[in-house]
Amino acid sequence: MSLFLQIIANGILLGGLYALMALGLALVWGVLNIVNLAHGAFIMLGAYVAFYLFTLLHLDPFAALPLCMASLFVFGYCLQRYVLNLIVRAPMFNTLLITFGFDVVLTYLAQITFSADFRVVNPSYAGANFTLFGVTLPLVRVLAFAMALALTLAVWLILARTPVGRAVRACAQNLLAARLYGVDPRTVYGLTFGLGAALAGAAGDLYAVVSQINPYIGDPLTAKSFAISIIGGLENPLGVVVGGLFLGILESLTSLYVGSTYTDVVSFGVLVLVLIARPQGLLGKTT
Amino acid sequence: MKRAIAWLALSATVVMLPLVPWIAPPALIQFGTTTLLIATLAQAWNIIGGYTGYASFGNSVFYGIGGYGTAIAMVQFDLPFGVGILLGGALAVLFALLLGLPVLRLRGHYFAIATLALAEAMAGVVSNLDIAGRNIGLILPLRKDDVLFYELSLALLALATLIVYWISRSRFGFGLIAIREDEDAAAVMGVNTTLFKSLAFMLAGFLSALAGGVHAYWITFIDPVSAFDITLNVMMIIMAIFGGAGTVLGPLVGAVLLASISEVLATEISAMASLFFGLVIVVAVIFMPRGLADLARRFRSLGWRYFRENLRLHRL
Numbered sequence: 001m002s003l004f005l006q007i008i009a010n011g012i013l014l015g016g017l018y019a020l021m022a023l024g025l026a027l028v029w030g031v032l033n034i035v036n037l038a039h040g041a042f043i044m045l046g047a048y049v050a051f052y053l054f055t056l057l058h059l060d061p062f063a064a065l066p067l068c069m070a071s072l073f074v075f076g077y078c079l080q081r082y083v084l085n086l087i088v089r090a091p092m093f094n095t096l097l098i099t100f101g102f103d104v105v106l107t108y109l110a111q112i113t114f115s116a117d118f119r120v121v122n123p124s125y126a127g128a129n130f131t132l133f134g135v136t137l138p139l140v141r142v143l144a145f146a147m148a149l150a151l152t153l154a155v156w157l158i159l160a161r162t163p164v165g166r167a168v169r170a171c172a173q174n175l176l177a178a179r180l181y182g183v184d185p186r187t188v189y190g191l192t193f194g195l196g197a198a199l200a201g202a203a204g205d206l207y208a209v210v211s212q213i214n215p216y217i218g219d220p221l222t223a224k225s226f227a228i229s230i231i232g233g234l235e236n237p238l239g240v241v242v243g244g245l246f247l248g249i250l251e252s253l254t255s256l257y258v259g260s261t262y263t264d265v266v267s268f269g270v271l272v273l274v275l276i277a278r279p280q281g282l283l284g285k286t287t
Numbered sequence: 288m289k290r291a292i293a294w295l296a297l298s299a300t301v302v303m304l305p306l307v308p309w310i311a312p313p314a315l316i317q318f319g320t321t322t323l324l325i326a327t328l329a330q331a332w333n334i335i336g337g338y339t340g341y342a343s344f345g346n347s348v349f350y351g352i353g354g355y356g357t358a359i360a361m362v363q364f365d366l367p368f369g370v371g372i373l374l375g376g377a378l379a380v381l382f383a384l385l386l387g388l389p390v391l392r393l394r395g396h397y398f399a400i401a402t403l404a405l406a407e408a409m410a411g412v413v414s415n416l417d418i419a420g421r422n423i424g425l426i427l428p429l430r431k432d433d434v435l436f437y438e439l440s441l442a443l444l445a446l447a448t449l450i451v452y453w454i455s456r457s458r459f460g461f462g463l464i465a466i467r468e469d470e471d472a473a474a475v476m477g478v479n480t481t482l483f484k485s486l487a488f489m490l491a492g493f494l495s496a497l498a499g500g501v502h503a504y505w506i507t508f509i510d511p512v513s514a515f516d517i518t519l520n521v522m523m524i525i526m527a528i529f530g531g532a533g534t535v536l537g538p539l540v541g542a543v544l545l546a547s548i549s550e551v552l553a554t555e556i557s558a559m560a561s562l563f564f565g566l567v568i569v570v571a572v573i574f575m576p577r578g579l580a581d582l583a584r585r586f587r588s589l590g591w592r593y594f595r596e597n598l599r600l601h602r603l
Contacts, residue, residue, distance in 0.1 A: 035396045086573055090601035092395050093342045094572050097528065101568030104521060108562040186603055219517060223407060226400050265411035268404040275401045276389040 002134045007252045009135045015248025016145035017206055019241045021221055022228035023152055024199030027159075030234035031172040031192045032080075032088065034095045038102035039225055040218030042197050045106065046072050046204020047213040048114055054121045054208075061121050061209045062143060068205040069198040076197025081190035088189065103218065110215035121208040144206040149241070151202055155195070156237040168192050220264070227271035304441055308434040316433045318550055320505065323440035324498045326542035328519070329526040330447040331494035336524065337532030338454055339487045340467030341391065344520050345402030346495050348409045349379040351514035353496025354503035358425040359418055361504070368430075372500035379496030380489045387488040391481070394470070403517070410515035424510025427503060436505040443501060444539070447494045452535050463487055467533070518561065525568050531580025540579060573598070 025039045036042075049068045053059040059067075079102070087094055128139040159165040170178035171188050179185060207213065207221075224247065232243030247267055254266040308316050328350060336342050356375025360366040366374075390401050414422045454460035462483045465473035474480050503509045522545075530541025545567065549560040574594045575582050586593050 029396075035400070083569070083573070086598060086602045087576075088601070088603045090572070090576060093399075094576050094601070096342070096396065096399055097524070098569055098572040100521060101525075101565045101572065104518075104561055104565030105569065106565075108558045108565065111558050112556070112562070189603065220407075223400075223404060227404070230397075230400075259415075261415055262411065265408050265415070268408035268411070271404045272390070272401050272408070275393055275397055275404075 003256075005133070006135050007256050008249060009137060011249030011252030012245055013137070013141040013145045013248070014252065015245035016148040016241075017203065017210065017244075018224060018228055018248050019244025020148035020151055020199060020206065021203040022225040022232070022240045022244055023155060023237060024196035024203070025222070025225040026229040026232070026234050026237070026240050027155070027199070028193055028196035029229060031168055032189055033092070034084065034088070034099065034193075035226065036193075036196065037096060037099040037222055038106060038218075039099075039196070039200055040220070040222030041103045041106035041110075042072060042076070042200035042218075043204040043207060043221050044110060044213065044215060044218040045075070046201030047208035047217070048110065048119075048204075049201065050205040050208040051119050051121050051213060054123070060123060061205055062147070065147065065202055065205050068201040072201030072204075073194040073198035075194075076200075077190045077194030079197075080193030081186065084193065085186055085189060103222070107215050107218060114215060116214055116216075118212045118214050119208075120212050123209070126209075138210075140209050144210055147206060148203070151199065152237055152241055155199065158195075159237070164188075164191065223271075224267065227267060227274075230271060230274055305438060308437050313433060316437050318546075320433070320437045320440045322543060322546040323437070323444045324502055325519075325522055325526065325546060326539050327440070327444045327447050327498045328495055328523040329530075329538040329542045330444065330451055331491040331498070332523045333451055333527045333532055333534075333538045334454060334463075334494075335487050335491040337527055337534070337538070338451075338460060338463040338467065339484060341484065341488070342399045342524070343402045343488075343491070344399045344524070345404075345406035346491060346523060347515055347517065347519040348402070348406040349383065349492040349495035350499035350502075350519060351406075351409065351413070351511075352379045352382055352492075353499030354509045354514050355413060355419055355425075355499075356496065357500035358427050358503050358509045361427055362425045363418055368500075368504055372497060372504075375500040376493050376496045379492040383489040383492035384485060387485050388481075391484045391488060403520075406515050406517065406520070410511045413515070414511040420510075422511065424508060424514075427507045427509070429507050430504065436501060439501050440498075443494070443497055448535065448539065450490065450494070451538075455535050459483065459486070464533075521564060521568070525564060525571070528576075528578055529567060529571050531578030534578070534580040537578055537580040544579075576601070 021043060024042070025036060028034055028036050046068045049071055050061050050064050053064040053067060054061055084095070084098070087098060123140075125139055129136050130139065131137070159169060167178065167183045167188050168191070170181065170183055171185050171192075175185055207217070228240060228243035228247055230243075231246055232239030232241070250270065251263045251267055254263045258266065307319060311319070328346065332343065332346050335346070353372070353375035356378045357368065357371035360371030360374045361368060386405060390398065390405070393401055413419050419425065454463065462473065462478045465476065465478055466480055466483060470480055499514070526541040526545050527538040528541070529545060530539065531537025545564070549563055552563050553560040571578075574597055576597060582593065589596060
């Protein structure tokens with residue numbers, strides 16, 4: 001029983017991070033109708049920012065979180081404002097393809113500049129853990145989980161309560177009407193994509209704390225983020241949290257009861273099944 | 288007159304290509320074989336992605352199945368190569384049929400990502416199968432005959448191109464194009480969309496699997512990572528798009544051009560070739576989203592305005 005609880009706890013902690021990863025992808029997809037296949041590469045970049053801040057400046061990865069987010073925000077904003085805005089009205093396949101191109105470019109630039117070696121961010125408290133109801137919880141994972149949830153909540157508040165959030169939602173609902181009301185979609189698209197990238201940066205920072213990083217971690221993370229967005233639906237950031245927890249717990253259970261080599265088979269299998277059965281997401285509205 | 292010259296050049300190339308191994312150095316024959324195989328993949332993708340408009344991001348799954356079908360038949364059951372490759376092709380067709388039925392109901396992003404996920408899941412399944420050598424892979428019997436593999440690849444590409452040529456002027460092909468342009472309208476006009484899409488997917492799968500089988504026997508080794516390589520999808524898609532998806536010769540031109548350039552770059556740093564592919568995707572999508580075929584057709588009348596027109600059409 002305690003083993004089962006431990007597995008569930010591991011899954012929940014993993015799932016919080018997954019939710020943060022998927023949030024940026026779901027936001028960009030919902031508002032801009034771009035499935036950003038370079039999202040995982042952004043996460044990878046965030047992880048390297050955290051790694052270099054830690055190794056060169058000895059900056060604690062949790063303190064580096066705002067810096068990771070800021071640098072990725074600027075990067076994402078410029079990418080959308082000056083490149084992606086050029087093709088945003090092209091058929092969906094073209095936008096999918098161009099982000100695929102970004103993914104390849106970023107991955108191999110990272111390989112050339114950072115080398116393909118595995119890197120770890122290893123703060124002094126990395127091994128610390130505490131026990132709760134007979135379940136061992138690693139400190140960094142709990143902290144990462146809390147950060148991920150806090151950021152998700154913050155994004156939800158920004159979208160729901162601030163003028164910028166309203167402009168973003170207006171563009172998602174009806175671009176023409178938003179324009180007539182004085183919203184400049186070029187800036188709003190830039191801000192949205194920047195926010196998506198910033199969330200990827202935050203996820204990368206936290207990922208670097210709980211796992212090893214190399215230039216190739218991006219692609220599976222993109223696929224997982226996509227799976228979570230599909231499971232949770234795009235309407236509501238809280239759906240992403242449910243999707244993330246679902247995938248995290250599912251992967252933990254799979255690695256215990258079926259074997260760790262099957263986790264990818266199960267998560268991608270579930271993705272395909274959900275796509276076929278309910279393309280609007282498990283929690284999405286039926287239209 | 289110009290047309291006659293073009294036809295002459297084309298037929299001269301077709302006659303020359305099989306003779307290349309007798310005059311070229313071994314390195315060139317190997318490069319040629321690789322290029323012909325990837326061109327076959329691009330041409331196969333052209334059937335489902337270019338003509339039918341279903342942007343599969345997981346065609347490498349067929350390539351992997353073809354390779355593994357051949358390898359398993361030859362290594363585990365001591366069957367000859369000819370039987371093995373047909374077995375691989377049959378497996379791919381079966382896979383395309385069974386998974387195509389549910390997956391081809393999805394459109395746009397959903398279809399693209401579902402195929403990508405299938406390729407990932409398949410790599411996971413194969414690396415857990417004993418008969419496929421798990422993570423380690425299989426070693427095929429050695430056959431050191433580069434000329435044979437070159438001619439096999441060439442024949443495969445010729446077959447794929449003939450099929451695409453037939454598609455471009457047959458009733459079946461017009462049905463596929465109708466699906467690409469407007470699937471609901473095509474269904475209303477009496478095109479059996481499910482049947483047509485499945486057939487296109489199966490054809491693409493079959494040709495990709497044959498390429499995978501030839502490649503596995505040529506390299507004499509297969510493992511899950513290389514067999515279901517995601518970058519292979521990038522290459523075949525970008526080659527088809529760059530040359531002109533939905534045209535007969537576009538994917539061939541795209542494949543030969545890009546493969547040659549990346550071969551030159553890879554001699555310096557291997558990561559440079561992949562980097563180059565990424566940059567080509569970005570630039571091509573922005574400035575010439577309909578590929579070289581469209582550029583060649585319209586550049587003469589529009590000149591440099593062609594690129595500006597493309598930009599104006601799609602930007603915010």
